[in-house]
Amino acid sequence: MTRPLAPRTGAGPGPRTGAGTPAPGPAGSRADRPRADRPSTARTAGRRGAPALLLAPFMLLFTACTLIPIGYAVHLSLYTERRSGLGFGGTVSVFTGLGNYTRALGDPAFREGFLAVAGYCLLYIPLMLGLSLLLALLLDSALARARRFFQLALFLPHAVPGIIAALIWMYLYTPEISPVVGALDTLGAQPDLLGNPLPAVVNIALWEWAGYNMVIFYAALQAIPREVLEAARVDGAGALRTAFSVKIPLIRASLTMVGLFTVIGSLQLFTEPMILHGAAPAVTSTWTPNMYAYSAAFDRNDYGLAAAASVLLALTAAALSYAITRGGRAGSSRRAKAGA
Amino acid sequence: MSHTSRRSSRALRSATAVAATTLSLALLAACGSSGSSDSSAEAKSDGKPVTLTFWGWAKGTKDVVTAFNASHPGIQVTFEEIPSGNAGGYAKLANAVKAGNAPDVFNVEYPQLPDFVSQGAVQDISKLVGADLKKKYLPQALDLTTLGGASWALPLDAAPQAFYYRKDLFEKAQITPPKTWEEFRTAAERLKAAEPTARIATFFPDDPSTFEANSWQAGAHWFNAVGTTWDVRINGAETQRVTDYWQKMVADDLVNVMPSFSQQWTASLQKGETAGYLGASWGGGVLKSNLPDASGKWAVAPVPTWDGKPASGMLGGTTFAVSKDSKKAKAAVEFSTWATTTEEGIQARIASGTSSAFPAAPALVPVAKKAFDTAFYGGQDIYAVYSAAATSIRPDWTWGPAMGVTNTSLKDAFGKVAGRTDTIEAAVSGAQKATVAELKNRGLQVAE
Numbered sequence: 001m002t003r004p005l006a007p008r009t010g011a012g013p014g015p016r017t018g019a020g021t022p023a024p025g026p027a028g029s030r031a032d033r034p035r036a037d038r039p040s041t042a043r044t045a046g047r048r049g050a051p052a053l054l055l056a057p058f059m060l061l062f063t064a065c066t067l068i069p070i071g072y073a074v075h076l077s078l079y080t081e082r083r084s085g086l087g088f089g090g091t092v093s094v095f096t097g098l099g100n101y102t103r104a105l106g107d108p109a110f111r112e113g114f115l116a117v118a119g120y121c122l123l124y125i126p127l128m129l130g131l132s133l134l135l136a137l138l139l140d141s142a143l144a145r146a147r148r149f150f151q152l153a154l155f156l157p158h159a160v161p162g163i164i165a166a167l168i169w170m171y172l173y174t175p176e177i178s179p180v181v182g183a184l185d186t187l188g189a190q191p192d193l194l195g196n197p198l199p200a201v202v203n204i205a206l207w208e209w210a211g212y213n214m215v216i217f218y219a220a221l222q223a224i225p226r227e228v229l230e231a232a233r234v235d236g237a238g239a240l241r242t243a244f245s246v247k248i249p250l251i252r253a254s255l256t257m258v259g260l261f262t263v264i265g266s267l268q269l270f271t272e273p274m275i276l277h278g279a280a281p282a283v284t285s286t287w288t289p290n291m292y293a294y295s296a297a298f299d300r301n302d303y304g305l306a307a308a309a310s311v312l313l314a315l316t317a318a319a320l321s322y323a324i325t326r327g328g329r330a331g332s333s334r335r336a337k338a339g340a
Numbered sequence: 341m342s343h344t345s346r347r348s349s350r351a352l353r354s355a356t357a358v359a360a361t362t363l364s365l366a367l368l369a370a371c372g373s374s375g376s377s378d379s380s381a382e383a384k385s386d387g388k389p390v391t392l393t394f395w396g397w398a399k400g401t402k403d404v405v406t407a408f409n410a411s412h413p414g415i416q417v418t419f420e421e422i423p424s425g426n427a428g429g430y431a432k433l434a435n436a437v438k439a440g441n442a443p444d445v446f447n448v449e450y451p452q453l454p455d456f457v458s459q460g461a462v463q464d465i466s467k468l469v470g471a472d473l474k475k476k477y478l479p480q481a482l483d484l485t486t487l488g489g490a491s492w493a494l495p496l497d498a499a500p501q502a503f504y505y506r507k508d509l510f511e512k513a514q515i516t517p518p519k520t521w522e523e524f525r526t527a528a529e530r531l532k533a534a535e536p537t538a539r540i541a542t543f544f545p546d547d548p549s550t551f552e553a554n555s556w557q558a559g560a561h562w563f564n565a566v567g568t569t570w571d572v573r574i575n576g577a578e579t580q581r582v583t584d585y586w587q588k589m590v591a592d593d594l595v596n597v598m599p600s601f602s603q604q605w606t607a608s609l610q611k612g613e614t615a616g617y618l619g620a621s622w623g624g625g626v627l628k629s630n631l632p633d634a635s636g637k638w639a640v641a642p643v644p645t646w647d648g649k650p651a652s653g654m655l656g657g658t659t660f661a662v663s664k665d666s667k668k669a670k671a672a673v674e675f676s677t678w679a680t681t682t683e684e685g686i687q688a689r690i691a692s693g694t695s696s697a698f699p700a701a702p703a704l705v706p707v708a709k710k711a712f713d714t715a716f717y718g719g720q721d722i723y724a725v726y727s728a729a730a731t732s733i734r735p736d737w738t739w740g741p742a743m744g745v746t747n748t749s750l751k752d753a754f755g756k757v758a759g760r761t762d763t764i765e766a767a768v769s770g771a772q773k774a775t776v777a778e779l780k781n782r783g784l785q786v787a788e
Contacts, residue, residue, distance in 0.1 A: 082783035085568045087458040087741040088488040094783075103781070109752070176607035195759050278427065279602055281545035281755030285748055298431035299748045300778070301459045303438065 070314070077101065077307035100308035109286040110309060114316075116198070117288055121266045124202045128262060129255065132210045136217035137243050151218070154211040162208060166275035169204045174279050194280035197273065197287070204272045209265075213258050220251035260324045267317045270294070289313045390671045392417045395433065396447035397424045398496065398658045399625050400692035404679050407688035412678075415671045417445075425449055426547050426600070430744070437461040437663065444666040445676060448493065450484040450657045451549065451739045451747070457492050458741040458782075463662040466491045468673040476681045480733045481700040485659055492661060494676040495700035499620040499657035500729035501553055501643035504627055507718070508637050509538060509615040517641035521585060524644040528594040531615060540616045542608075543590050544600040545758040548750035549656055550618055551586065555579045556653025556737050558646060563740040569785040572740065574772040580765075581646070587764045590757060597758045606630050618643065620655035621726040624696030628716040635716045640725050650732035658697075683707050698726040742778045749774035 077100050081091040104110050135154060139147055157165065173193040175181045184191050193200055224247060232242045248255075270290040277283045277291070285299060286292040289309060297306035394405065394417050405419040420443070422429045430452060436442040437459070448456050456462050469491040474482060481495035505517060510527075513534035518524040528540040544550055555562065560578035564571040573579075589595045596614050598605045608614040609631055617623060627638060645651045660676035662669050679685040686704045689695045690711035699708055709723035740746055753767030772788075779786045 080781065083458060084783060086488055086565050086570065087779075087782060087784050088454070088490070091458075091460050171603075174602075174604050176604045176611070176613075278546075279599060279604065281597075281599060281751075281758040284752035284755050286752065294431075295748060297438075298434050300742075300744045301434050301455070302778075 073307045073310055075307075076303050077311050078304075080302075080304040096304070100304040101312065103305055104292075104309045104312060107292075109284070110289065110292050113286055113289040113292045117266055117269055119198055120202060120269060120288075121263060123198060124205055124266060125259065125262055127202065128206055128210055128213065129259065131206065132213035132258075133217055133248070133255070135210065135214040136221055137247065139214070139218050140221040140247070141239060141243075143239075151215065155215055156211065157207050158209065158212040160208070162271040163275060165208050166204055166272045169200070169207070169272075170275055170279050173200055173276075194276070195282050197276060197280055197283045200276065200280070201269070201272050201283075205269075209262075213262075216254055216258055217251060220254040221247055224250050256324070260321055263320055263324060264317050267313060267320070289316075389414050389416045390668055391415075392445055392668055392671055392675055393443035394419050394445045394675070395422045395429075395436075395443040396658075397422055397429055398447055398689075398695070398697070399622070399629065400689035400695035400697070401447075403692040404685055404688045407684060408675060408678055411684065412675075415675060417675055424601075425452060426549070434459070434461070440665065442663040442665065444668050445660055445662055445672045447496075447658050448661050449549075450481075450495075450499075450654065450659060451552065451743045453485060453493055453659055453661065454487055454739050454741045455743045456661065457487055461664055462492050463664050463666060463669055464490045464492060465494075465662055465669060465673055468670060469494070473677060473681065476701045476703065478700050478702055478730065480654070480735055480737075481657065483735070484654075484657075484737075484739065493659035494673070494680050496658040496660060496680045497622060497697040498700045498730050498733065499622055499654045500652045500698060500726055500733055501557060501618070501620050501655050502623065502722075502725060502729060503616060503618055503641045503643050504623060504638055505540075505616040505641065506612065506634075506637055507639050509535065509612055513538075517639075518644045519642075520648050521644045521646055525585075525589065525594065528589065532594060535612075535615075537611075537613050538615045539594065539596045539613065541618050542596040542598050542600075542605060542614055543586060543754075543757075545597060545754035546599040546602075546751055548747050548754060550600075551582065551750070551754075551764075553620070553653035553655035554582045554586075554618075556734060557643065557651050558582050559651075559734065561737065562746075563738045565738060566787065569787050570740065570779055571787045572772065572776050572779065573788070574746070574775060575768045579768060583764045583768050587757075590764070591760075601626070601630075610634070620657070621698035621729070622656065622658075622696060624712075624717070624722055625694050626696075628696070629694040636718045638717055639720055640717060640722045642725060642729055650728065651734060652729045652732045653737070654733055657700075687711050696722065696726075698723070698730060702730075740775060740779075741784070742775055742782070745778040746771050746775045 078095060078097065079093045080096045080099060082094045083089065083091055138144060139150060144150070160168075172178050172180050175185075175192075175194075178193075181191060181193065228246060228250070229242060232246045237245065268290055269288045273283050273287050274291060274294070277285060277287070285295040290313065293306045293309040293313065296302045296309060392415060396419070402419060402421065405417045409416050422432050425433075425448070430448075433442065433446055433448070433456075442461065448462075453462070473494075474491075477495055478498045481498045485491060485493040485495055503517060509531070510516065513527075513531045515527040515530050518527045524540070531538055531540050552562070555578065558578045558581055560573070560576050560582070562572070562574045562576075562579070564573070586595075590597060596605075596608060598608065598614075605614065609617075609627075610633070617627065619626070624640060628635075631638075642650060643652060660672075660680060662672040662676070666672060679689075680699070681701045681704070683704060686697075686699050686701075686707050689697060690708045693713060696712055697708065699705055705723060705727055709721070712723065714720055714722060749771040750767055753762060753770050754764070756762035757764055757767060776786050776788060
């Protein structure tokens with residue numbers, strides 16, 4: 001073995017290389033390596049065994065809890081139940097192909113659910129991103145006092161389970177029992193907080209999530225090298241200029257990630273409107289696509305339709321996350337090119 | 341980060357892991373134990389009692405189960421109280437049936453029974469229900485549990501309509517309980533004039549059952565089984581009359597629009613902003629247990645009618661059904677029979693103080709009457725009102741086989757009525773369309 005050991009110049013500790021294996025060069029060179037240089041098969045097996053063993057628990061749970069249910073949902077979505085006579089003689093499961101899908105897509109209630117979620121996203125995402133970014137920047141600024149306290153206080157709502165939060169807000173929204181509505185009534189304003197569900201639900205979600213996302217942004221801001229900020233200050237940038245021209249561009253990755261999670265979370269909007277549904281008739285049983293699937297399964301006992309609606313929802317979420325990550329990556333590579 | 345804090349965070353992490361593991365083990369154990377208790381209960385020959393699981397929400401049920409268990413060493417019932425059907429109980433039941441862990445016995449209301457039968461969730465108990473037992477029930481109630489010639493459930497109560505009102509508020513506005521719907525509207529106007537915040541009743545956008553009972557009372561027949569064809573007439577002429585009437589009541593702000601049995605509704609009753617309640621016999625116990633401070637202020641009157649002659653629909657009403665996969669149907673029917681047709685069963689329910697169920701077995705009405713403490717109604721003989729109403733229940737009403745769809749459609753559209761963005765008429769014709777589409781999708785023949 002004449003070669004020196006793996007060079008320690010690369011970023012981080014590279015994988016330990018065995019005899020005869022060339023040291024991993026800089027990224028990109030691996031593909032060019034000639035096949036003959038590969039380690040013996042026994043070693044490959046050993047090396048492959050370890051990751052397989054380590055991945056096994058995840059794969060097992062992933063298969064049991066995600067892949068199989070998805071497969072079952074797809075299977076369910078292709079069948080429908082038929083009856084004969086007056087319908088009291090039992091049910092027969094019949095293959096219907098894409099029948100459930102066309103029924104879901106043909107149902108205005110299902111389509112309106114997507115519209116409701118779109119409206120929710122339009123209102124919620126800018127508000128949420130803006131608010132949590134603002135809070136994170138304030139905490140990160142030199143002016144902030146009692147940082148730990150505010151960090152905790154702002155994060156605290158997120159520690160309240162979604163159902164409890166929705167119940168609390170439902171109480172605050174409901175006329176006759178809410179002290180807030182009561183106070184507004186005596187002031188002469190007669191708000192119908194439950195009659196207009198979109199802002200009501202957005203408010204609950206903001207209260208729950210702004211603090212959480214603030215923590216993510218704050219952590220990203222803390223990771224910005226202080227030299228960069230000092231350089232900005234030396235160049236004469238004020239606090240605002242630093243925030244907009246240095247800090248925000250540097251945490252763009254976090255912004256994209258939070259945006260992605262928020263969009264997917266919004267598509268799955270369920271708990272808050274479901275709780276409000278009990279007190280606010282304006283929140284119909286099919287207000288969001290997720291509620292549509294729930295109602296199809298448990299109010300109407302139409303599991304095929306429910307499964308089809310769920311699969312359509314999942315496909316939409318997948319398409320959207322693909323678009324966002326693609327868009328985010330394209331944006332960053334463009335920036336990288338522009339910077340070069 | 342100091343060493344201590346790192347260690348403590350590691351400790352925290354492992355504690356979390358332990359907690360998570362314990363939780364999942366507990367869940368697994370819970371799943372396992374329910375399975376094993378079922379199998380052990382099967383072994384009746386070795387002297388162990390049969391254990392039945394039972395889900396319901398009707399008032400006073402807990403007391404009934406306790407009394408039953410005390411007097412029946414051979415059968416032990418485990419009762420689990422679930423939310424009322426409309427408030428999620430039916431969803432829970434449907435879920436359990438689909439998952440294969442349904443209780444042996446469950447309560448289902450008359451309107452939803454055909455749907456549950458049609459979903460294959462209920463067992464045919466014809467063989468266990470003899471002619472002697474059938475004779476004990478009010479025919480209108482028995483009819484609603486007989487579908488396609490088979491018996492599917494035992495009726496607990498007939499639920500004739502009734503009008504509950506606040507005597508003091510009515511006196512103040514100088515109105516008497518209205519006999520016709522026309523008088524009802526006049527009374528609503530007078531009450532509102534005398535007390536601007538008070539309304540005579542509530543339109544429940546979340547629960548169409550009151551609207552359905554009113555349609556039934558008006559002579560509508562939403563569903564008819566003609567041979568093997570369903571004749572669906574939700575938007576018939578009789579219903580139209582009810583629709584127009586309530587649309588005007590809502591549009592003219594003569595009734596409150598609030599979810600049924602919500603905190604909002606209870607608060608408005610407490611404040612006197614809702615002075616009346618168009619309900620059914622079982623509502624008497626609900627008011628009594630929800631409004632303990634209003635004792636003595638309430639009274640009950642027959643529900644208004646279109647022509648002044650007594651007429652009633654049925655609003656809800658509970659039955660006992662045996663789930664499809666239960667292997668303890670015999671014990672389940674024995675329990676259900678006891679709960680619905682024996683003096684002890686009815687006595688235990690009404691004596692709980694929260695139930696004013698009107699027994700579907702007419703012979704037991706005196707038992708219920710005696711057991712009910714009428715102080716809340718100032719000593720009024722409320723069972724006399726119910727009895728008269730029960731005999732005026734219009735016969736030949738049939739509930740459709742897809743009331744889940746019909747009701748969901750109505751509820752969602754009524755929500756828009758509450759927001760003044762849609763009309764009751766649109767809700768009714770929407771329900772007609774949705775129901776017909778659903779029946780066709782199920783492969784049933786439909787006539788309109």
